[in-house]
Every structure is written in structure tokens, then in C-alpha cells.
Amino acid sequence: MPRGFQLMTGSTSEGGRMSNPMATGKVARRQGYRRGIAFALALFAGLLMAIAPAIAADAGLKGTVKDPTSGTGIAGVVITAEGDGFSESATTGADGKWAIALPGEGTYTVSLDTTSLPSGLGLADPERGTTSIDAYSGQIKTILFPLGDGSAPAPDSEAASKWSQIPQLTIDGIIFGIVIALAAVGLSLVFGTTKLTNFAHGELIALGALLTFFFSSIVGLPLVIAIIIAVLASAFIGGWVQNRVLWKQLRMRGTGLIAALVVSIGLGFFLRYFFLFVFGGQTRQFDQFAGQAGIEIGPVLITPKDLIASFVGIILIGLTTYWLLRTKAGKATRAVADNPALASASGIEVEKVISTVWVLGAGLAAFSGVMIGLQSGVSWYMGFQVLLLVFAGTVLGGLGTAFGAIIGSLIVGVLIQLSTLIIPTELKYVGALVVLILILLIRPEGILGRRERIG
Amino acid sequence: MDWLTVFQNSLTQMIGVQAIIYCLAALGLNIQFGYTGLLNFGQAGFAAIGAYAIAVTVATLGWPLWLALFFGILGAIIFALLLGIPTLRLRADYLAIVTIAAAEIIRQVARSVSLNDYFGGSDGISGKYAADWYALNPLPVGIDTALIRFSRNDLWVVINGWTLVAVIVLITWLLVRSPWGRVLKSIREDEDAVRSLGKNVYLYKMQALTLGGVIGAFAGVIFAVAAQSVQPDNYATTLTFFAYAVLILGGAARVFGPVVGSMIFWFLLVFVGQALNNAVKAGYISSSILRPDQVGQIQFMLVGLGLMALMIFRPQGIFGDKKELALDER
Numbered sequence: 010m011p012r013g014f015q016l017m018t019g020s021t022s023e024g025g026r027m028s029n030p031m032a033t034g035k036v037a038r039r040q041g042y043r044r045g046i047a048f049a050l051a052l053f054a055g056l057l058m059a060i061a062p063a064i065a066a067d068a069g070l071k072g073t074v075k076d077p078t079s080g081t082g083i084a085g086v087v088i089t090a091e092g093d094g095f096s097e098s099a100t101t102g103a104d105g106k107w108a109i110a111l112p113g114e115g116t117y118t119v120s121l122d123t124t125s126l127p128s129g130l131g132l133a134d135p136e137r138g139t140t141s142i143d144a145y146s147g148q149i150k151t152i153l154f155p156l157g158d159g160s161a162p163a164p165d166s167e168a169a170s171k172w173s174q175i176p177q178l179t180i181d182g183i184i185f186g187i188v189i190a191l192a193a194v195g196l197s198l199v200f201g202t203t204k205l206t207n208f209a210h211g212e213l214i215a216l217g218a219l220l221t222f223f224f225s226s227i228v229g230l231p232l233v234i235a236i237i238i239a240v241l242a243s244a245f246i247g248g249w250v251q252n253r254v255l256w257k258q259l260r261m262r263g264t265g266l267i268a269a270l271v272v273s274i275g276l277g278f279f280l281r282y283f284f285l286f287v288f289g290g291q292t293r294q295f296d297q298f299a300g301q302a303g304i305e306i307g308p309v310l311i312t313p314k315d316l317i318a319s320f321v322g323i324i325l326i327g328l329t330t331y332w333l334l335r336t337k338a339g340k341a342t343r344a345v346a347d348n349p350a351l352a353s354a355s356g357i358e359v360e361k362v363i364s365t366v367w368v369l370g371a372g373l374a375a376f377s378g379v380m381i382g383l384q385s386g387v388s389w390y391m392g393f394q395v396l397l398l399v400f401a402g403t404v405l406g407g408l409g410t411a412f413g414a415i416i417g418s419l420i421v422g423v424l425i426q427l428s429t430l431i432i433p434t435e436l437k438y439v440g441a442l443v444v445l446i447l448i449l450l451i452r453p454e455g456i457l458g459r460r461e462r463i464g
Numbered sequence: 465m466d467w468l469t470v471f472q473n474s475l476t477q478m479i480g481v482q483a484i485i486y487c488l489a490a491l492g493l494n495i496q497f498g499y500t501g502l503l504n505f506g507q508a509g510f511a512a513i514g515a516y517a518i519a520v521t522v523a524t525l526g527w528p529l530w531l532a533l534f535f536g537i538l539g540a541i542i543f544a545l546l547l548g549i550p551t552l553r554l555r556a557d558y559l560a561i562v563t564i565a566a567a568e569i570i571r572q573v574a575r576s577v578s579l580n581d582y583f584g585g586s587d588g589i590s591g592k593y594a595a596d597w598y599a600l601n602p603l604p605v606g607i608d609t610a611l612i613r614f615s616r617n618d619l620w621v622v623i624n625g626w627t628l629v630a631v632i633v634l635i636t637w638l639l640v641r642s643p644w645g646r647v648l649k650s651i652r653e654d655e656d657a658v659r660s661l662g663k664n665v666y667l668y669k670m671q672a673l674t675l676g677g678v679i680g681a682f683a684g685v686i687f688a689v690a691a692q693s694v695q696p697d698n699y700a701t702t703l704t705f706f707a708y709a710v711l712i713l714g715g716a717a718r719v720f721g722p723v724v725g726s727m728i729f730w731f732l733l734v735f736v737g738q739a740l741n742n743a744v745k746a747g748y749i750s751s752s753i754l755r756p757d758q759v760g761q762i763q764f765m766l767v768g769l770g771l772m773a774l775m776i777f778r779p780q781g782i783f784g785d786k787k788e789l790a791l792d793e794r
Contacts, residue, residue: 275705397564397565443569445561446562
């Protein structure tokens with residue numbers, strides 16, 4: 010195998026490996042490694058486990074029946090839960106809320122009595138008047154019965170509205186592109202400096218959103234402060250600690266590139282199910298700004314929270330660009346991405362640069378997760394859901410180039426939204442992934458990549 | 465706590481249908497990743513093609529099963545060509561990204577509402593479409609002992625499944641000892657050296673990707689026949705990751721690696737799951753710490769950690785040869 014096939018090793022570890030292969034050095038390193046792991050796991054677990062008791066409670070069901078137009082609760086609606094010899098009904102209160110306590114685990118059928126609804130109202134989807142749910146002790150499930158005027162929604166007059174959708178879709182696409190770009194910068198920089206294709210990068214996105222949810226909805230901090238703390242915490246835990254206890258050790262062991270890739274897949278898999286374990290399977294909204302009304306700017310509708318978040322996202326991307334182009338540390342980063350051996354010989358501390366890149370990448374990914382959370386809620390699976398699109402953006406722009414990643418991500422974002430004009434909305438991500446494959450066929454080095462990178 | 469049932473279930477699953485499916489998927493990966501060094505992360509896509517070929521051909525179109533098998537193989541070959549042409553000239557991780565994306569494309573297309581009439585949406589396709597094949601079953605009864613328990617139909621699937629595994633293991637063994645297999649191994653070790661010897665590396669890689677993909681499609685075929693139903697979410701990336709865990713556990717680039725790996729993997733997975741489940745039910749573990757529905761999550765977390773630990777500390781797996789698998793320190 011050619012040397013380039015190994016994970017890049019920094020100057021210090023390279024020297025250390027050559028001059029100090031003795032057992033003593035290894036033992037000391039191992040001990041530091043173990044202590045590091047224990048510390049990180051304790052910190053991480055402690056933080057996230059704190060969420061679990063707050064969520065757990067008695068078994069039961071709850072929900073709110075709302076008027077679809079005014080949004081106010083409807084009183085006097087009868088809801089029945091049945092299952093295995095158990096049957097109980099609840100009537101909604103003045104605020105439209107209802108709750109039923111369940112005797113224990115099992116499968117229950119929950120139904121809404123449509124005759125108890127006020128006249129003129131019915132279920133938005135008549136088939137969803139009865140649902141079957143699995144209940145577990147220590148869990149209160151929320152069940153919603155969306156209401157409408159009782160008839161199926163009329164289909165839009167498609168052809169006429171298609172062209173008028175373009176401005177809206179473009180704006181949505183740019184916002185989505187910013188989300189992807191924030192995550193892609195870190196992925197690309199880590200790849201550029203260490204040649205690691207990190208399949209656990211999506212979990213950094215989820216980590217940012219989950220921590221924001223923890224600090225805002227469970228600790229009760231204002232959302233803005235929660236976001237700042239969550240992004241900083243993710244940058245530290247997901248970036249500095251992760252690099253320190255895992256990837257730096259692997260670089261020092263001389264782990265191959267492919268082995269490291271598989272390790273990142275295992276790590277991502279573990280983290281996803283860890284998130285599911287502590288957070289649960291539902292998609293949750295942040296308490297604040299959950300159902301914000303949009304404001305109209307010309308032909309487009311945008312919620313203020315999205316507008317502000319995208320603005321912050323653009324500033325973050327701009328600052329990163331400035332940092333890469335104008336500061337000494339940024340230049341050193343580009344030098345390491347270009348040629349680590351030469352950078353190291355020129356006196357750049359490669360390991361320090363890599364550590365900085367991890368912290369920066371994790372922080373940006375965390376904010377990307379916050380943006381997704383603001384738009385469509387927080388779930389354990391959100392990171393992996395966008396990871397492939399992040400890869401698409403990164404590859405489109407050229408793996409290893411930060412600017413390419415930004416441009417590629419914006420293109421992918423706009424493309425995904427605009428593609429809904431032609432293909433069904435549910436297949437819009439498929440379109441982006443097809444484009445990813447086509448790009449590799451035509452221009453594998455990406456828009457800003459250089460031919461030699463892809464070997 | 466009923467230890468006997470736990471053992472019975474674990475042993476049954478060790479040689480059960482799931483073990484066969486993941487063994488086949490890993491056998492395919494072994495040719496691609498183990499011998500040729502190709503990072504195919506779309507094995508779930510190949511399996512989905514095999515499974516949907518069976519379900520669509522037999523259940524939807526009403527054509528015979530042997531024709532369905534032919535379509536499954538053909539589909540896998542086309543899919544391999546589609547993936548290989550843009551990526552096999554590029555570095556290994558491009559193939560990883562593209563294959564994982566392609567497998568997701570297949571899953572999302574299969575579960576889409578607009579193609580509901582062909583693929584059945586997120587519910588997939590079910591029906592008694594393998595009834596003809598089950599009718600060939602000569603066995604009078606299933607098996608029910610203290611150690612293993614199979615129904616009559618399951619036993620028929622298991623016997624045929626392991627026979628198929630045996631045939632593929634034999635083919636793999638013959639292939640990797642042949643000159644063709646030696647070229648594959650040398651591509652894994654040093655592509656440029658092979659190229660300088662005048663070999664068409666691209667062609668060999670394509671052949672390896674296709675062969676491994678067809679074997680992966682057989683995993684889907686067995687899945688579809690055994691369950692008599694096909695659901696798109698069974699072919700998510702989890703299937704691929706499990707197959708990698710199986711392969712690396714048993715030892716990549718070992719003919720019997722996937723077989724041993726699959727058996728150990730499923731024994732451990734089912735054993736841990738059942739033991740935890742029983743412990744929660746019996747009250748050894750408080751349900752405030754672990755709810756019964758979370759046992760699966762613990763299992764999955766352990767798979768992730770196991771894959772990481774194996775790759776870091778023992779990349780050659782249980783029976784692998786460290787020199788053979790030049791993935792780690794060199």
C-alpha cells in the first residue's frame with residue numbers, strides 16, 4: 010500500500026513513533042487514552058442521561074383537539090382507549106386537552122368519536138380517526154387527531170401554481186443549503202487535514218440539536234442561550250474530546266484509512282442508538298418559537314426564526330471563510346490539507362491544526378443541527394438523515410476543499426427544493442443523490458477540487 | 465428467569481434464517497471488501513433488489529419463481545455496473561459514499577407513495593408468493609428439541625439456505641485460489657503494482673463488485689422467501705452495517721469468515737437481547753433504567769461499539785490473518 014493510504018500522522022506522533030517505539034511510551038499513551046475515554050464517556054453520558062428522567066413518567070396517553078382554523082382547543086370531544094379488557098373514555102376540557110391513564114403495557118386502540126365534534130368539523134383524514142399504539146410503562150404518548158372540514162383536502166391547481174413557487178422554493182433551498190454547508194465545512198476540513206471520511210459526522214449535527222433541546226426545553230434556559238451553550242458544548246465534546254480520545258489515538262496507531270472509515274461507521278451507529286435510548290423515538294419541537302407564523306417578504310413566506318438562523322449561519326460561514334483565507338491559523342490549516350509533511354517541516358503543528366479543525370467542524374455542525382431543529386424538530390435520526398446530503402454537497406464541491414463544500418451544499422439545497430417542481434416531494438432527496446452519482450461520472454474532483462486529490 | 469428458553473432461542477437464531485441472510489450478505493462483502501478492498505456500503509441495496517425481484521415478479525406479475533430469481537441476479541448485475549462505472553476508477557471512499565447513497569435511493573423509491581402500485585409503499589409486498597416452493601418441502605414435521613426449534617417451513621428454508629451458503633463458500637474457495645483470485649488480492653494490496661503488470665484493474669474490480677452484489681441479492685431472495693413479505697425498511701443501511709460487523713467479526717478475507725461471523729453475531733445478539741429482556745421482566749433491572757422496548761437499542765449500541773472495537777484492536781477478526789488483511793498498521 011502506498012503511504013498516502015494511511016491516516017495522516019502529525020509531526021509529533023510521527024517522530025514519537027520512530028524514536029520511541031519502546032513499551033514505556035506505549036503504556037503511558039495507553040493509560041492516557043483510557044483515562045481520556047473514561048472522562049469523555051462520563052461527561053457525555055452524564056449530560057445526556059440527565060434528559061431521561063425528565064421524560065419518563067407514568068404510562069398514559071394525552072393530546073389536544075384543536076380547531077384547524079382558529080387553533081383554539083375544542084371542549085367536549087370524546088376519545089376512547091381500548092385494549093385487552095380495558096376501556097376508558099375521556100372528554101376534552103375547555104382548552105381541548107385530554108388524558109387517559111393506562112393500566113400498563115400493551116397495545117391499545119385509540120379512537121375519536123366524530124359525533125361528539127362540533128358541526129361543520131370532521132377529521133382531516135377520515136381514516137385516521139382510530140389509531141393503534143403500543144404503550145410502555147414510564148411513557149406518556151401524545152396522540153393527535155388533526156381536524157378539517159370533514160372532507161378530503163382539495164388538490165391544488167398544479168400547473169398554474171408551479172412557476173409562482175420558484176421564488177419560495179429557491180429561498181427554502183438556500184436555507185437548506187446553508188444547513189448542509191454548515192455541516193459540510195467540518196466534514197470537508199477533517200477530510201482535508203486527516204483524510205478521514207467521517208460517517209459519524211451526522212451525529213455531530215444531531216448532538217447540537219439534542220443538547221439545544223436539553224438546555225432549552227428541559228433545563229428551561231431561553232432558546233438563544235441554550236443554542237450558544239449547546240454549540241459550544243458540542244464543539245468541545247464532539248470536536249475536541251472526540252479527536253483527542255479517538256481519532257488522535259488512531260492516527261498514532263497508524264490505523265489505515267479504510268479501517269478508520271469503518272470505525273466512524275461503528276461510532277455513528279452507536280451514537281444514533283444512544284441518542285434513541287436517551288431521547289426516545291419521537292420528533293420533538295423546541296418549546297419556544299415552535300409554531301411561529303411566517304412573514305411575507307415579496308413573493309416568499311419565511312418564519313422570522315428561519316430568517317435569523319440563516320443569517321447567523323451565513324455569518325458563521327463567512328467568518329470561517331475569513332479565518333481560512335486571512336488568519337495565520339487558517340492558512341496553516343490549508344497548508345496541512347495541501348501537504349501535511351511539508352506543512353509539518355515548515356514548523357506548523359499539524360496535530361494542533363487538526364484539533365482546531367475538529368472543534369470548528371463540530372461547532373458548525375451543531376449549529377446546522379439547531380437550524381434543522383428549528384425548522385422540522387429534533388429527533389435521534391436527524392443527523393444520519395442529512396448526512397448523505399452533506400456528502401453530496403461535499404463531493405459536488407470537491408472533497409477536502411472548504412469553499413467547494415459551501416458552494417456544493419448551496420447547489421444541493423436549491424436543487425433539492427426546485428426538483429419538487431418535477432418529481433414528487435417525497436423523492437426529492439433521491440434526486441440529489443442521483444445528481445451526486447452523475448457528478449462523480451462527469452467531474453469526480455468536484456467543482457473546486459483538483460484532479461490529483463482523487464488518485 | 466428462563467435460561468433454557470434464552471439458550472434455545474439463541475441457538476435457533478445462530479443457525480436460523482437471519483444468520484443465513486447476513487452470512488450471504490457478508491459473503492458478498494467478503495469478495496468485495498475482504499479480497500478486493502472495495503468499500504461497498506450498499507449491500508442493503510443489492511439485497512433489496514433480490515427481495516423485490518422475487519416479490520414483484522411472483523406476487524405482482526404472477527410469473528414463476530425461477531424467473532424471479534433470474535431477474536434478481538440480472539438486477540444485481542445492472543446495479544453493480546451502475547455503481548461501478550462512475551466510482552471504481554476513484555479512490556475507495558468515493559465508492560463508499562456512492563454505494564450508501566444508491567442503497568438509500570433504492571429504499572426510498574421502493575417505499576414511495578407514487579410507486580405504491582408496483583412496490584407497495586412503506587408496507588411493502590406480502591402474500592403467499594413462495595407457496596409453490598414451500599409445497600416442495602418433503603419434511604413431515606419441524607424440529608422441536610431442548611436446544612433448537614424450527615417450524616416445518618422454517619426448517620425447509622434453513623436447510624436450503626445453508627446449502628446455498630455451502631455452494632457459495634465452495635465457489636469462493638475455488639475462486640480465491642485461482643489466478644483470478646490472486647489478482648483480486650494483489651489489487652487490494654497495491655493497485656498500481658497490478659496495473660504495471662498489465663492487468664486491467666478496473667475490469668477485475670467490476671467483476672468483484674458484481675459477483676459480491678449477486679451474492680448479496682441472494683440474501684434478499686432468502687429474506688423474501690422466508691418471510692413471504694418484503695418491506696423497504698428492512699433494507700436500510702442497518703443491514704449493510706450488520707453485514708460488515710459479521711464479516712469483520714468472523715475475519716475478512718477468510719473463506720469461512722462470514723459463516724462463523726454470522727453464527728457468532730446472531731448468537732450473541734439474540735442472547736444479549738433475550739437475557740436483558742428476561743432480566744427486565746423478572747425485575748433484576750428496574751424498568752426506570754431499561755424499558756423492554758429499549759433492549760433493541762442496547763443491542764444496536766453494542767453492535768456499533770463492537771464494530772469499532774474490532775476494527776481498532778482486532779481488524780482481522782476472530783479467524784482472520786493479520787498479514788492477509790492489510791487494513792491496519794503496515
